[in-house]
Amino acid sequence: MTAHRILLGITGGIAAYKSAELVRLLKKSGREVRVVMTRGAEAFVAPLTFQALSGEPVRTSLLDPDAEAGMGHIELAKWADQIVVAPASADFLARLANGMADDLLTTLCCATEAPIALAPAMNQAMWSNQRTRRNIDLLANDPQVQLWGPDQGSQACGDVGPGRMLEPAALFELIAGANVGALSGKRVVITAGPTREPIDPVRYISNHSSGKMGYALAQAARNAGASVVLISGPVALDAPAGVDRRFVTTAEDMLKASGQAVDEGCDLFIATAAVADYRPDSIASDKIKKTNDAMNVAMVRNPDTLATIAARPDAPFTVGFAAETRDVERYALDKMSRKGLNMIVANDVSVQGLGFNSDRNAVTVFWEGGRETLGPDTKADIARLLITKIADQLTHKETS
Numbered sequence: 001m002t003a004h005r006i007l008l009g010i011t012g013g014i015a016a017y018k019s020a021e022l023v024r025l026l027k028k029s030g031r032e033v034r035v036v037m038t039r040g041a042e043a044f045v046a047p048l049t050f051q052a053l054s055g056e057p058v059r060t061s062l063l064d065p066d067a068e069a070g071m072g073h074i075e076l077a078k079w080a081d082q083i084v085v086a087p088a089s090a091d092f093l094a095r096l097a098n099g100m101a102d103d104l105l106t107t108l109c110c111a112t113e114a115p116i117a118l119a120p121a122m123n124q125a126m127w128s129n130q131r132t133r134r135n136i137d138l139l140a141n142d143p144q145v146q147l148w149g150p151d152q153g154s155q156a157c158g159d160v161g162p163g164r165m166l167e168p169a170a171l172f173e174l175i176a177g178a179n180v181g182a183l184s185g186k187r188v189v190i191t192a193g194p195t196r197e198p199i200d201p202v203r204y205i206s207n208h209s210s211g212k213m214g215y216a217l218a219q220a221a222r223n224a225g226a227s228v229v230l231i232s233g234p235v236a237l238d239a240p241a242g243v244d245r246r247f248v249t250t251a252e253d254m255l256k257a258s259g260q261a262v263d264e265g266c267d268l269f270i271a272t273a274a275v276a277d278y279r280p281d282s283i284a285s286d287k288i289k290k291t292n293d294a295m296n297v298a299m300v301r302n303p304d305t306l307a308t309i310a311a312r313p314d315a316p317f318t319v320g321f322a323a324e325t326r327d328v329e330r331y332a333l334d335k336m337s338r339k340g341l342n343m344i345v346a347n348d349v350s351v352q353g354l355g356f357n358s359d360r361n362a363v364t365v366f367w368e369g370g371r372e373t374l375g376p377d378t379k380a381d382i383a384r385l386l387i388t389k390i391a392d393q394l395t396h397k398e399t400s
């Protein structure tokens, strides 16, 4: 059942204006919406905007004798099927994480039994700040709370990075329950990023994978209710909230860490990592000197993590990724059947501005008897759509 009575909390961030569109979408879908604004939020958008769009008075104050004549805050806390705070400022997240009840919105969150979804929105440095990370970790481990986003990209202040609020349409879809709970109770293992294959103590062979797609999938799987282990090669990304990240370096480490995570219990294995196919046959113990005009490095085949997991007698549902520069569909389908996968997601990394190292992607996902093309869109949006598709196929397999 999707939520019908939505209590929308708005806090003091520049993205507050976008929430007007969210109220419009919710009302258009026939839902009841009541808006509560923090004092910070009122400095960005006037309550009258939300009153007009929701058709209900907007509450802004806890210590309001008129509204509280009948214990209004408790009535509101009981009324809501779902609380959504969008945008959720760093300040609000800090207060909520620490159980404070010093304004109407935090008090409602303390008093409600409804699920609380948070759509963080802030400057990338605020999002990466250690204290914000600590608050996010606390909230990610709170069973009443779900974190929706944030997305990566360009920000109002001119910075680029994580901290953008998910777009109103994406938030609406999440509220409408497109994939909330789709992986509830499932254990998911996801690999992401590149591997590094050492040549000597200071050099290695690697590739351009940024890890962004795998990280976005880990966040989307977590938001869909799964417990998620993320086996990550070396990347410069924050761990998605509520996800157990384990760093590895080489392809052999990736195989070992993946096998161990699957041993711990795994319903779904998604391999997005760009694992090096070959590694230097031997690693020089000292830095190789520049003495010759040419140099040959003998390479040997690396173990194939995805094929190894898919071939286990207790194999989980397996999803592979195929990054190709030509004949994308043919190579992807061949990889799916050769490795015995349940699904494969193909992307053409030759297209400028999509795939490797980009915040955007376009993919085609294949399964036995079906296919669907998703995007071009942000990796966060592609990840949400993919998780919905994967959850559908996983349920189909489990029930057939």
Ligand SMILES: Cc1cc2nc3c(=O)[nH]c(=O)nc-3n(C[C@H](O)[C@H](O)[C@H](O)COP(=O)(O)O)c2cc1C
Binding pocket: 010, 011, 012, 013, 014, 015, 038, 039, 040, 041, 088, 089, 090, 091, 092, 121, 122, 123, 126
């Ligand atoms: C122009 C401007 C833009 C701001 N944008 C954000 C933002 O996007 N996210 C955020 O967390 N804080 C932002 N802040 C800081 C918050 O408004 C401030 O921390 C405030 O105390 C939040 O209060 P609240 O959480 O009670 O709404 C901004 C401040 C200003 C002056």
